Amino acid sequence: MMKKLWLLLLFSSLSLHAQNEDGLENKIKKIYQEALTQGKSYDWLDHLTNQIGGRLSGSLNAEWAVKWAKEELDALPLDSVWLQAVMVPKWVRGTFEYANIESSPGNTINVNICALGGSIATPSIGIRANVIEVKHIDDLAKLGKEKIKGKIIFFNRPMQVDLVNTFKAYGGAVDQRYSGAAEAAKYGALAVIVRSLNFRLDDYPHTGVMSYGDLPINKRIPAAAISTNHAELLSSMIALNPKLRFFIKQNCKNYPEVRSYNVIAEIKGQESPEKIILVGAHLDSWDLGDGAHDDGAGVVQSMEVLRLMSLKDFRPKNTIRVVLFANEENGLMGAKAYSKRVKKDKEQHLLALESDSGGFTPRGFIFDTKVQYLNKILSWKPYFDPYYIHLFEGNGSGADVSLLKGNSLVLAGLKTDSQRYFIHHHSEMDTFDQINKRELELGAATMAALVYLTDQLGLE
């Protein structure tokens, strides 16, 4: 009896050993199983979005998010958790914006707008003026100062709907939002209204960062986004009556910088603790929704990667670090501070992987790296096949990790199925109820799989 038991134990131990040797497929399977059955990302996101909410840089919510994230990471069996102080911009929306179209004196239709992040307020009595609709910033030069002076410029170029890559469509339209006000101000415009960056026709305005560039303070003009439905309405009403007037009132304000923090935590590597594999996302969000997709999803997925790697099945050779960056949306100050520190301390990063394309079904990764490392990673594709992860492209990474260029062998971004992303992005529609638990968890598992393969197989 005892002998049999002993043989059984020996046999179990041998087969366990064998599995540890060969079984990277099994480890990856374990990652997905754990994320889908015991995952914490969904509950974490529930708290971050529903208990804290939108967390714009400089806001009290942003500070609560820092405190919460540190506490949750402190509760995991990690080697260290710390905060890196960073100064961030503070812009406040104030009371909700108000706008209407006045087709004839006293005859108005209210429309949905929101101030763009960084915009100045209107005078307290608002601005009422005629509107000129344009499609491109270049159109301003063609119109010239004489026609633009004293008017409101309405940028109304839609995102290109026949681009399957929705981020490419975003890239093709975002100049209107980012630079529209600075450019129109040079021609004497009083304000700008920008069509929301949303494929769908609906009633929600989408905010986002804008910049006045080097425009002197006294030349700056207010900038707001208008919902796609109301952009269509305004455009058709201008076609009927070019003399109509638009009224806009907003009282947003820029304050001096305030202190915030990157939240950082890590598991020390068993073999090469000086080599770092980073997963990260940005903890800040815009203020209109609760920042569930942008980028609460990335935050809890990154935390989940660290939790998975802290389980006894996985003993990373290299240090696995999570960085929850402050202030991605309107300044990148968290990423700047982190990369500065990395350069100063000459820290060696193998991989820096960001999740910032929403909590949708993962499709793969984009990479910014040398061909030799990309080829190494491409050789791992078969490990991802059972999970329908197929997209491995060498054309980018993420806004935060991109600042580690030169200090990380590989920069990468998780890519999701992003057809729905711009419905939510920077708007009231970015809320927890729009997150699918399985999709969120699959994203976390997919990140963890890349992290674990990089850790176990190395890049050289």
Next chain:
Amino acid sequence: MMKKLWLLLLFSSLSLHAQNEDGLENKIKKIYQEALTQGKSYDWLDHLTNQIGGRLSGSLNAEWAVKWAKEELDALPLDSVWLQAVMVPKWVRGTFEYANIESSPGNTINVNICALGGSIATPSIGIRANVIEVKHIDDLAKLGKEKIKGKIIFFNRPMQVDLVNTFKAYGGAVDQRYSGAAEAAKYGALAVIVRSLNFRLDDYPHTGVMSYGDLPINKRIPAAAISTNHAELLSSMIALNPKLRFFIKQNCKNYPEVRSYNVIAEIKGQESPEKIILVGAHLDSWDLGDGAHDDGAGVVQSMEVLRLMSLKDFRPKNTIRVVLFANEENGLMGAKAYSKRVKKDKEQHLLALESDSGGFTPRGFIFDTKVQYLNKILSWKPYFDPYYIHLFEGNGSGADVSLLKGNSLVLAGLKTDSQRYFIHHHSEMDTFDQINKRELELGAATMAALVYLTDQLGLE
């Protein structure tokens, strides 16, 4: 001036000619552009779901759907549109079901149930009895007649959440719904309650077809689905109090078969009109939602494929036919009638492609075909790369087209990103507002691309 114009025209004509010769990539691009910018699928689906609604076989709505589909197809520039008569089952839910858990006499909690399709009613005063929870049909034999007789059997095995392929998880749990009542009845059970086939914990019961097999009519017992939240509740209450009683009342009814129709339309091939490429979906749906994902999406995508192929850019060599099948959900009578006709007329199908996995982002196809044809199709993968269509598997097709086995060189099914599918499937949650326009249109374009490549390049 005239000379220059003439040269310009000649040059345009030459470059157009060159493009027609080489440009399959361009044609595929055109398909996607057209579907995303001028597509009709979304508006069609709006009508089918919001103006007609759920369209269970034998219902008035199902007849309206036939009429509507024929009219819409008649309005396209096709060669013929016709109806194929077919007898279909008629099962009617009646007034909404009612159920509660009685933890002690007079102390009840209402729970959400719905009758399974094909189930008989309870007596008009309902059934109240003790409940036995089981996970597997096999558990019935272990319990035996003595324990089961006079009880309600509660099948509560969840879908396996760690399967990334959600249809596989469905396949692993659906036996409880389909055969649970027939099996439990053999042991003297009074009724069965089945956990809804939904990964998510929510309040919606999900119906679906069940069968009594060869059980005599007087042995049949009522069967209903319970929402996942209430399945969890019931399970935890049974654990506390195994003597609790469950009350169920439903008055659904099976009527004699009625006449319905497959709706069929086609564009005759320019070169080989006798060779048919079929796209199809099922026009019927369950009655609880409006059948937007299952399978309104497939219906309008199939119609859109035919519309796209009717545009002047595409002159199919082979006949392109759409079949909107009657009665997939509870009988497959439409598919049976169609395949019978095909066999009788010795019609030659090259490809029969079905869309029945929801209007989500397309990921690729599954195929049931010979290796030689599969390899041919796999050689077309590069055409699909720009659209992130990557999944080409040789492990299935679709319920309706599978009956054409032996009469079509290739059977195929569109595969979508199906993580969210079972939230909606067969429930009140299957509604038009849960459809994303771009995702729906991308599915139609992806089907059209496969159809066009098959048409132009052939399978041999």
